Every structure is written in structure tokens, then in C-alpha cells.
Amino acid sequence: MKKYIYQAGLGDIYEKVAGEQRISFEDGLKLYQCPDILAVGYLANMVRERINGNNAYFIYNQHINYSNICTNLCKFCAFGRKKEDELAYEMSVDEVKNKVRQRLDEPIVEIHMVGGIHPDLPFSYYIDILRGIKEVRPEVHIQAFTCVEIAHLAKLASASVEDTLGLLKDAGLDSMPGGGAEVFSSRIRERTCAEKLPGKDWIEVAKTAHQSGFRTNATMLYGHIETIEERLEHLEALRSAQDETGGFLAFIPLAFHSKNTELADISSTTGFDDLKNIAVARLYLDNFDHIKAYWVMIGPKLAQLALSFGADDLDGTVKEEVITHMAGAETDQAIGSETLIRLIKEAGRTPVERTTLYEVLAVHDN
Ligand code: V47
Secondary structure, eight states, X not given: OHHHHHHTTXXXXXXXXXXXXXXXXXXXXXXXXXXXXHHHHHHHHHHHHHHHTTEEEEEOEEEEOOBOBOSSOOTTOSSOBOTTSTTOOBOOHHXXXXXXXXXXXXXXXXXXXXXXXXXXXXXXXXXXHHHHHHHHSTTOEEEEOOHHHHHHHHHHHTSOHHHHHHHHHHHTOOBBOOTTOSOOOHHHHHHHOTTSOOHHHHHHHHHHHXXXXXXXXXXXXESSSOOHHHHHHHHHHHHHHHHHHOOEEEEEEEEOOOTTSTTTTSOXXXXXXXXXXXXXXXXXXTTOSEEBOOHHHHOHHHHHHHTTTTOOEEEEOOSOOOHHHHTTOOSOSOOOHHHHXXXXXXXXXXXXXXXXXXXXXXXXOO
């Protein structure tokens, strides 16, 4: 295999990966430009197996999107709506509690909850939905509010990000998901999401969360108008923030879905690009323990293959995804844990059911 990697022109990167050395920005460009996906994937798999062995993780989780009303109205998003839009909605505290109640008979260990940047919900609403969820399901882990939402909530609370996070923690917040990162480049933000929290501020909120004891995730929305240099700048910013805090749990590349968005003329990502992003992320983010192949966005079949191209996690049961489906995702809105287990087993990996913080709940290796 070493000879094959050299023939693909990746010999110098092979030596770095085998020697557990960090790869450079130029190496990242070379990997993105390399047409040999098997060679890139082999390198990513070396790192994947060094960090996670043969384990492939998944979680029994439930998504709740409390409201799609949003003042940012990003061009790549089909979920966010103006308040007066006929598809706009906002859940009352009781409706959020009911969503949780409806699934009390399922072994859900994580509630993943995000929404838009709402123009007039008060800070107390966010406290009440966290408290409400914990009332109905006290033991559940709440992973909620992106860095973008946290910055908005700090304004609502007229408090620092640190103090706001303290209030949210007291109300039941346990960790934060990785959304809202998009691509940090100001060129991309100006063209696609000018109203959104700037990339450097997203990183600052994440670092503050880590310093306040929260673990958080990170994402990158790829496959629209970004260049590979901009993707690598994004990965570089995450890698250096992780060097400082060590607070990121997982990185999730998000494949752009264009239907019903202002960028509807952009074609879907290809399987090649999806695998490439997972593999390059695995190689570049040497200080991240986990890379997720999010089956909702790239489909369960490709997510399964990604387990040999750098990914070690399929995310979870999801129950039920809305954001990507409004943008035309053709996957189901939820998946059974038995299907996740089958996908992982057939990929030759060991299915490990986990908590949000990657504590092992069950190893399905029989
Ligand atoms: O923040 C918006 C992105 C994110 C589109 O942290 C789109 O474990 C594709 O962040 N096409 C929400 N993506 C999803 C997300 C997430 C999902 C699963 C796990 C975790 C985690 C995080 O989806 C948004 C935005 O970045 N997004 N519109 C679209 N049209």
C-alpha cells in the first residue's frame, strides 16, 4: 500500500501520517487536489484507526427545532423563515415538552435542539424550554443552541457569553452542537449569510463555551461557492482553536442541499467530494477525536462507506430531521438503531452505542 500511496503522489504525506506528524495547509491542498480517493482514504483510515480502533459510534437521539423564524435568512438555508411567512412556526414551551413526552418509550439519551435567530422570543423562553425538557426527561443530555444562537441569547440576556452560558447550564444545557459555522471566510459569509455571526466570533463563542466547561461540536457547510483554500482555512481555524481549548468533541462536514434555497441552481455534492471532505478533515483535524459521517446529508449508504475513509461516527437515530429536508434531502427523517448497527457491522466495524460525550452504553458485537 505504501508504494501505491507514493505512486499517487502522496508519499511525503504518508511519511507524516505514519510518523504522527501534523500535515500542513499545502498538504491539505494536495489531498483535496488528488484524484485518487482510495489513496487519500487509506491515509485518513490510518488516523481513524489509530484514534478509534475499529469502533464506529452512534447515538439514540431526538432532534427538536423549536422555531424556524429567523432574522438571518442565509442564502443556503431553506429552513429559516420570516415571521409572516406561511411556513413559519414557533413551538410553545408545552409543545416542546410534548415532543419529548411523545418519545418517552424510546431509549433517547440526547436531545439535539436548534432554531433560527428569532426576532422577539425573550431570553426566558430559552430557559423555559431547557427546564421543560428536563422536567419531562430529567436524565436526558441536552445538546442545544449553536454558537450563533448563544451570541444572540447573550444579547437578549444583556450578559456576557460566559454568564449567559452559566444561566443556560443552570436551566439544563449540557453541551452545544456544531451548527452555524458554515464556512468562516468573510468572503463566503458576505455572499451567503451577511447577517450571521462572523466566523471569528463563532470561534470565540466556542472557545468561551469550552472554558466554561461545555463540550461542543464543529461543522463545515461545503459544496456551494467556497474554494478548497477556504475549506482549509476553516479547518485550520478549528484546529488551532482545538489546540487552545481541547473542547471540541466531533467535526461534522455538512453537504450542501440547494433545493428551496436562494442558491438553488447549485448542483448537489458528489459522492467523491463527500468522501474527500471526510478524509481531509480526518487528516487535517489531528486533534479532534471524532469525525461524523452524517447519514441525513450524504445518505446511509455513503455514510457507511465513509467509515473506511476517516469517519468513526454515523451520528444517530435523529427522530426527526427538518433543516436538510426543507432543502430537499431525500433521506428518511429518522433511522432505526438496528439499521445503524447493521450498516456498521456490514462495514466490518464494531457498533458502539454512545452518549453525547462518547461514553460507551453498549457494544453490539454479537
Ligand atoms: O447550522 C443549513 C446547515 C446546520 C443547509 O453538532 C444546511 O453533532 C445543508 O449543525 N444544506 C444544522 N446544510 C445541522 C447541524 C448538525 C447536524 C447533525 C449533527 C450536528 C452536531 C450538527 O445545517 C446548520 C447549517 O450549517 N445547513 N442549511 C442546507 N441547505
